[in-house]
Amino acid sequence: MSGTATPVGAATPGRADAAALALIDVACRFAAAGKPAYTAVAGISLAVQPGEFVSVVGPTGCGKSTLLNLAAGLLRPSAGSVQVFGSPLHGINARAGYLLQSDTLMPWRTALQNTVVGLEYRGLPKQQIAAQGREWLARVGLAGFGDRYPHQLSGGMRKRVALAQTLALEPDIILMDEPFSALDVQTRQLMENELLALWQARRKAVLFITHDLDEAIALSDRVIVLSAGPASHAVGEFDIDLARPRDVADIRASARFVDLHARIWSCLRDEVLKSYAQQRAAAHG
Amino acid sequence: MVELRALQWSLLAAMLALWHWVTRNPDVAFFFGEPLVVFRRIWTWFTRGDGSLQIGPGRAGWFTLHLPAEIYPHLIVTLSETVIAFVIGAALGTAAGLWLALAPRTGVVLHPYVKAANSMPRVILAPIFATWFGLGIWSKVALAITLVFFVVFFNVYQGVKEVDPGILASSRVMGASRRQLLHTVYLPSALSWLFSSLHNAVGLAFVGAVVGEYLGSARGIGYLILQAEGTFDVNGVFAGIIVLTVFALLLDGMVSFIERRYMIWRPALGETRRL
Numbered sequence A: 001m002s003g004t005a006t007p008v009g010a011a012t013p014g015r016a017d018a019a020a021l022a023l024i025d026v027a028c029r030f031a032a033a034g035k036p037a038y039t040a041v042a043g044i045s046l047a048v049q050p051g052e053f054v055s056v057v058g059p060t061g062c063g064k065s066t067l068l069n070l071a072a073g074l075l076r077p078s079a080g081s082v083q084v085f086g087s088p089l090h091g092i093n094a095r096a097g098y099l100l101q102s103d104t105l106m107p108w109r110t111a112l113q114n115t116v117v118g119l120e121y122r123g124l125p126k127q128q129i130a131a132q133g134r135e136w137l138a139r140v141g142l143a144g145f146g147d148r149y150p151h152q153l154s155g156g157m158r159k160r161v162a163l164a165q166t167l168a169l170e171p172d173i174i175l176m177d178e179p180f181s182a183l184d185v186q187t188r189q190l191m192e193n194e195l196l197a198l199w200q201a202r203r204k205a206v207l208f209i210t211h212d213l214d215e216a217i218a219l220s221d222r223v224i225v226l227s228a229g230p231a232s233h234a235v236g237e238f239d240i241d242l243a244r245p246r247d248v249a250d251i252r253a254s255a256r257f258v259d260l261h262a263r264i265w266s267c268l269r270d271e272v273l274k275s276y277a278q279q280r281a282a283a284h285g
Numbered sequence B: 001m002v003e004l005r006a007l008q009w010s011l012l013a014a015m016l017a018l019w020h021w022v023t024r025n026p027d028v029a030f031f032f033g034e035p036l037v038v039f040r041r042i043w044t045w046f047t048r049g050d051g052s053l054q055i056g057p058g059r060a061g062w063f064t065l066h067l068p069a070e071i072y073p074h075l076i077v078t079l080s081e082t083v084i085a086f087v088i089g090a091a092l093g094t095a096a097g098l099w100l101a102l103a104p105r106t107g108v109v110l111h112p113y114v115k116a117a118n119s120m121p122r123v124i125l126a127p128i129f130a131t132w133f134g135l136g137i138w139s140k141v142a143l144a145i146t147l148v149f150f151v152v153f154f155n156v157y158q159g160v161k162e163v164d165p166g167i168l169a170s171s172r173v174m175g176a177s178r179r180q181l182l183h184t185v186y187l188p189s190a191l192s193w194l195f196s197s198l199h200n201a202v203g204l205a206f207v208g209a210v211v212g213e214y215l216g217s218a219r220g221i222g223y224l225i226l227q228a229e230g231t232f233d234v235n236g237v238f239a240g241i242i243v244l245t246v247f248a249l250l251l252d253g254m255v256s257f258i259e260r261r262y263m264i265w266r267p268a269l270g271e272t273r274r275l
Helices: A064-072 A111-115 A117-121 A126-139 A155-167 A185-202 A213-219 A255-284 B002-022 B026-032 B035-047 B071-102 B104-119 B122-133 B137-161 B165-173 B178-215 B221-230 B234-262
Strands: A021-030 A038-048 A053-057 A079-084 A096-099 A173-177 A205-210 A222-226 A234-239 B051-055 B063-067
Touching: A021 A064, A038 A053, A038 A064, A038 A079, A038 A205, A038 A222, A038 A234, A053 A213, A064 A096, A064 A173, A064 A205, A064 B165, A096 A155, A096 B165, A111 A117, A111 A126, A111 A155, A117 A126, A117 A155, A117 B178, A126 A155, A155 A185, A155 B165, A185 A213, A205 A213, A213 A222, A213 A255, A222 A255, A234 A255, B002 B026, B002 B035, B026 B234, B035 B234, B051 B071, B063 B071, B071 B104, B071 B137, B071 B178, B071 B221, B071 B234, B104 B137, B122 B137, B122 B178, B137 B178, B165 B178, B178 B221, B178 B234, B221 B234
Parallel strands: A053 A205, A053 A222, A096 A173, A173 A205
Antiparallel strands: A021 A038, A021 A079, A222 A234, B051 B063
């Protein structure tokens, strides 16, 4: 990745070099026995440039996680294509790291062993693995906790280990599915700032899924709004031209943040209301 | 914890006292035995007489063990049957559980057969095993294996099936091959299920061994109990039951010991050490 910072909002299409990740007109349908096929997403196109931090927000049940599974190669699109640095994706996306919403640490491994599991898969030499693992644990503020098992760590600490596990593989694309949603507000803001600092130092492409608009604006270069499901698609795209480096707590008070929030929320609100009405109808039907 | 231990022991003492007191009446004692006589019987078994045990196949065997008291050959036979059946049954159950869980097509095809074999009252097989393997230890081992196998099999199968899908997805994206997934995700996850099944399995291995002996044998604790029953010797029956129970507890303790060594990552009961 080039050392020069990508200009804010550099997602302008038509750049000569390929996007780190591009979803081109993808649709994803799920077939269940005896039921009509459920279309989770339909006709979504989005691109994440190298070094760009893009967030996707949308109402619950709008297929946000489906999007990430497509990008990770865990799902294959029913239509359209997924491209990684210009070439179509087959199978698992080897250049991506995926931080899931749920707790994905292996309970039978210590924090250090969890951090290095991906490095082990790559078959690196043992000494290098241990050294890199300790380095990454220190980077997420857990030096000295390497011997603890997940059940001996707090929720925030487990998330840090998961972050270290994902970043230790130095992926070119980082996929994050509401990674901090289970944390309390204070821990969450700390983690968001740490994520920004780590990202700032390395500038990988990030596709960040959240239902929290504040989080999306505070972290991202660009925010994409998805419509309510089924067959959800992008309904709005906003460049976030807030200066970096940012502090996620302070930035929320700035006038520009408030202005952006109002604009994106007016777009998102309609979709949230639609989704809410659907859920009510489903509950009463 | 100390008080709880004390409570446990006093409960045992109280039960023995009740047993002793109730069986002062000879009519009751005929049905329930007398604790003092029972323990004297156990003491005699472990101290008096001598026993010999032929080790090896055939009538002559390889060599003959001479043992210091009459119970030892019986105990050695029953424990050998139990341990052999436990090890073989657990190994087969683990292998089959992993195989069927990881090869879904095979799993679907074999599913009704596994179900049928499991719901069959397998104790009925004892006479068949006796005709196949004779009245020595192997017919008992075979019966006990059929009991142990399914408990372990179903637990390992479940353990593999219930692997956290999040862990699986994240491991796959980190580039795990099928073999690496097996080693780092499926096996460790199944292991904790395996250990919880082993406690049941030890008990069932004992059941298989003793029931097998009970239905036809010349040695073993089950044989001793059968002999005692044949002569309305209730005290002998209870003595046999107590010896069996103590050794079942010992084997269970050994499983717990191994479990504690390999399952250090699992929070112990009541331990919530968060930071």
